[in-house]
Amino acid sequence: MRSPSLSHSRISAVFRYLKAVLIATTLAFAIAAGYLSLIIFEQQKPLSHVSRYDVAWSASQGFNEFIRLFQRVTAYRSNPTPEARDELKLRYEILKGRTQVFGRGFFAEFAAQESFRQQVIARASAAVKQMEPYVANIEEPGSAEAIFVIMQPLEADLVRMSSEAAYFTSVKITEYEQDLLGVHRTFMATALGFILCGLA
Numbered sequence: 001m002r003s004p005s006l007s008h009s010r011i012s013a014v015f016r017y018l019k020a021v022l023i024a025t026t027l028a029f030a031i032a033a034g035y036l037s038l039i040i041f042e043q044q045k046p047l048s049h050v051s052r053y054d055v056a057w058s059a060s061q062g063f064n065e066f067i068r069l070f071q072r073v074t075a076y077r078s079n080p081t082p083e084a085r086d087e088l089k090l091r092y093e094i095l096k097g098r099t100q101v102f103g104r105g106f107f108a109e110f111a112a113q114e115s116f117r118q119q120v121i122a123r124a125s126a127a128v129k130q131m132e133p134y135v136a137n138i139e140e141p142g143s144a145e146a147i148f149v150i151m152q153p154l155e156a157d158l159v160r161m162s163s164e165a166a167y168f169t170s171v172k173i174t175e176y177e178q179d180l181l182g183v184h185r186t187f188m189a190t191a192l193g194f195i196l197c198g199l200a
Contacts, residue, residue: 055106055172059165062098062124063158069095070151077144085138092128092135099125110168117164120157127154 072088101107102121111117127150134143134150 055110056162056166056169058098058101058107059162062095062102063162065091065095065098066124066151066154066158070148070155073144073147073151076138080139088138089135092131096128099128106172107165110165113168114164116157117161120154120161124154124158127151 069088069091072084072091076084076088099121102111102124111121130150131147134146137143138147
């Protein structure tokens with residue numbers, strides 16, 4: 001017949017072993033949670049940069065290229081040299097590329113929120129297409145003036161859209177940071193709960 005004290009000692013040993021395993025598992029989970037929280041904080045910067053690049057940066061660059069083309073047209077009217085002509089055509093191609101970016105990524109989400117933004121993008125795209133024959137034949141009389149007529153009504157609306165893009169970007173960055181912070185807190189709370197259970 002087994003001794004009661006021997007059975008009790010074996011049971012105690014098993015419980016000690018299980019407790020050690022639970023503590024080790026809990027500590028491993030806590031380390032993993034801490035590592036994940038570090039990763040979460042490190043991801044805040046890239047997310048912020050992506051949001052800025054796709055919305056505020058794209059809007060400001062689009063407006064800047066609009067102004068640069070306007071300046072090149074003015075320069076060509078004052079001094080119609082081959083160099084000025086080539087620079088004007090280059091700026092037109094860059095502006096054309098910028099307007100295409102307006103329909104992609106985060107910028108498409110930004111534009112979809114307001115009909116005004118969609119209208120400005122549509123008008124900008126139409127203006128770029130409308131300017132194309134005048135840019136191609138900029139040497140012909142009246143071409144530079146026609147480009148001015150097409151561009152002038154867009155300036156104020158592009159300024160407004162750039163301002164709205166900056167605000168949209170700041171809101172998105174705040175949302176990303178709050179979401180990541182919430183995940184971080186969840187991991188830490190869970191890890192703390194496991195540690196307390198293991199030590200109980």
